[in-house]
Amino acid sequence: AELENKAAKYELETAPERMQMKRDEAKIEKADLELRTKKQKLAREKFEADVGLDSEGAVVYIGNCPGCGKDLSSVKGFDEHKER
DSSP: OHHHHHHHHHHHHHHHHHHHHHHHHHHHHHHHHHHHHHHHHHHHHHHHHHEEEOTTSOEEEOSBOTTTOOBOOSHHHHHHHHHO
16 A cells, blocks of 8 residues: 555656656657658659649659759650669
8 A cells, every 4th residue: 555655646746747748749749740741842842843744734854864864854755764
């Protein structure tokens, strides 16, 4: 019984610290999620900046392959290039 009382007293004494830790963890998780969301948004914006749409709405890659420098201005050319 005495051990249970000590355990209960310890639980009560440390409750504020545990709650603060949980709040801090939640803040970290929220910040991490916001950072991932921003990174995804930036990646999407970069992709959209590197990509255009032709008159039929098909994706057309603009520019050259960063690896070999080949012009990727056609979908077919890019798809063939990806396979290599």
